[in-house]
Amino acid sequence: MPMVEVAGKSFEVDEEGYLTNLADWNQDIAGYLAQEEKVEMTDSHWEVVNFLREYYDEYQIAPAVRVLTKAISKKLGADKGNNKYLYELFPYGPAKQACKIAGLPKPTGCI
């Protein structure tokens, strides 16, 4: 497995760049992963990333996009729980990019 170095500490990622150990995650690593994905993190981005981490904590999986939009809609409102809003934040796919930045594995059912 490849290793990356962030703020003087090294971390293991898989061949697609997803963090191997969820527990390794911190803000610095999120920043590094965002940079790799060419995403400029704003409060709106963090809101989604933090939402994903809470989702994972509760259900032990990274949700599929359809499930993510529905869950966000329920918690943060329909103006955020839609594809347009989420793809504007994460152009290469909210589940894929936001999950990666959140330190989660690639979503189950992501096809």
Add this chain to the structure above:
Amino acid sequence: MSDMMDDMEGGEGVVKKFMFVNRKAPHGTIYALEGLEVVLVSAAFDQDVSMVFADDGVYELIKGMNTKGIEVKDFSKTYRALDGYDIEKLYVEKASMDARGLTEADLIVDVTVLDSAEMANLMAEQDVVISY
């Protein structure tokens, strides 16, 4: 659903009844986890999906699991995510629960409890039954 609907028209595919039968204890083999992942993936295809828990498979739904000692992920919480994936048909066989001294109150999700005859009828209605 009308008779007109088939997979060649209107972009709507045929909806089949898929039943995934879980018969194994959650840990010790990979069947339970893999079976659950297959169900989560199947949700992307808009099919009529149901899950059955029978024999030792009822242990997959036990509330308050703790897997620290065996150093594996506790995926029992993931059964609670099924609702969000629109997979709401969860059936448990009564005899399997009774034999293990379990009741619905011991389970992490809401289920429909069926006796063996009801379960057999439900299985007979399916287009596809996949058993783990």
